[in-house]
Amino acid sequence: EIxxxxxxGTLSLSPGERATLSCxxxxxxxxxxxxxxxxxxxxxxxxxxxxxxxxxxxxxDRFSGSGSGTDFTLTISRLEPEDFAVYYCxxxxxxxxxxxxxxxxxxx
Amino acid sequence: xxxxxxxGGGLVQPGGSLRLSCAASGFTFSSYAMTWxxxxxxxxxxxxxxxxxxxxxxxxxxxxxGRFTISRDNxxxxxxxxxxxxxxxxxxxYYCAIYTYGNGFDYWGQGTLVTVSS
Numbered sequence: 298e299i300x301x302x303x304x305x306g307t308l309s310l311s312p313g314e315r316a317t318l319s320c321x322x323x324x325x326x327x328x329x330x331x332x333x334x335x336x337x338x339x340x341x342x343x344x345x346x347x348x349x350x351x352x353x354x355x356x357x358d359r360f361s362g363s364g365s366g367t368d369f370t371l372t373i374s375r376l377e378p379e380d381f382a383v384y385y386c387x388x389x390x391x392x393x394x395x396x397x398x399x400x401x402x403x404x405x
Numbered sequence: 406x407x408x409x410x411x412x413g414g415g416l417v418q419p420g421g422s423l424r425l426s427c428a429a430s431g432f433t434f435s436s437y438a439m440t441w442x443x444x445x446x447x448x449x450x451x452x453x454x455x456x457x458x459x460x461x462x463x464x465x466x467x468x469x470x471g472r473f474t475i476s477r478d479n480x481x482x483x484x485x486x487x488x489x490x491x492x493x494x495x496x497x498x499y500y501c502a503i504y505t506y507g508n509g510f511d512y513w514g515q516g517t518l519v520t521v522s523s
Contacts, residue, residue, distance in 0.1 A: 332509035334450075341500055341513035342442075342450065348507065385450055389509050392464050394440075394452040 299324055299388050301397035309405040316373040318400045320386035325366045330390030333362055333371045336399075337382045345384075346371060376402070407431040409501050409514030416520045421491050427484040427501030427514055435459070435479040438504040441486050443497035444516075451497075454486065455504050469495075491521045 300323040310316055320331070329349040334342040344353040346362035349369055359374040373380055381404050386397040413425040427439070440455035454465045454475040463475055474487040484501050498518050502510040 330507075330509075334510070336450075341516055342510075343513070344509055344511055347509045351508075353508070353511070387450075387452075387509060389504075389506075393466050394455070396450040396452065399449050 298393055299326065299391060299395050301386055301388060301395055303384075303386055303397035303400045305400060306398070307401045307403060309403050310376055311405045312376050312378055314376050316371075316376055316380070316402055318371040318373075318384055318386075318402075320364075320369040320371070320397050322367040322369070322388060326369075326388045327390035329365050330388060331362075331364070331369050332387045332389060333360075334385045334387065335380075335382050336385065342385065373402075407503070407512045409503070409512060411499065411501055411514040411517040414499065414517035414519045416522065417491055418523050419492060419521055421521070422487070422489045423491065423519060425486040425488065425499055425501075425517055425519070427486075429482045429484065429503075432503070434477075434482040438462075438506065439477060439484045440502050440504040440510060441475065441484075442500045442502060442510070442513075443495075443519075444500070445494075445497045448497075453499070456484070488519070491519075493521050495519060496521045 302321045304319045331349045333346040336342040350362045383399045383401045385399045408430045410428045438457045441453040456475045472490045476485045498516040500516045502513040
């Protein structure tokens with residue numbers, strides 16, 4: 298099983314600031330099958346990034362993903378009020394599919 | 406517009422059974438793999454199971470293997486999760502989602518709450 302470790306657990310930032318979220322895998326993620334999801338309270342998760350760096354349909358270009366192998370990053374270039382949420386990374390290259398523990402981005 | 410509407414959740418006693426459904430619309434259901442993901446109260450996401458478009462390929466998380474059964478009826482555009490021998494630790498919101506092998510979990514339903522308690 299590929300264990301995904303997200304850091305930090307909580308990120309306290311102000312609107313307009315840059316957010317950098319990390320996801321580290323215990324072993325290499327095949328074919329960069331790494332996704333990022335956003336979840337707001339009481340809502341289902343929403344796909345933001347797939348294939349480590351491709352934005353899903355309708356996702357603003359302030360969201361970007363990078364990385365390969367075992368180290369991946371989600372960057373939000375300038376935080377908008379609606380971006381404060383919990384973010385999860387997921388690997389879907391090998392079974393069992395696994396999620397990281399999440400990073401909460403909160404308003405400072 | 407893609408829609409996934411989950412149903413069938415509720416309160417069940419430990420050892421009991423429940424069947425979740427996920428009604429799909431707005432896309433060619435039989436062409437897509439589908440998945441179930443759960444989230445315990447206040448916790449993170451846990452993949453439970455997925456099934457290919459034809460139903461011929463199925464996988465389960467170890468935590469539910471032998472107790473849960475995923476299935477689909479492509480004529481009814483509906484995904485199912487039969488849950489038997491339920492335990493307190495199965496208490497969670499269960500989400501269905503479309504699983505595109507190259508893209509992850511594209512679209513998610515609103516979730517249905519399962520509570521296992523005496």
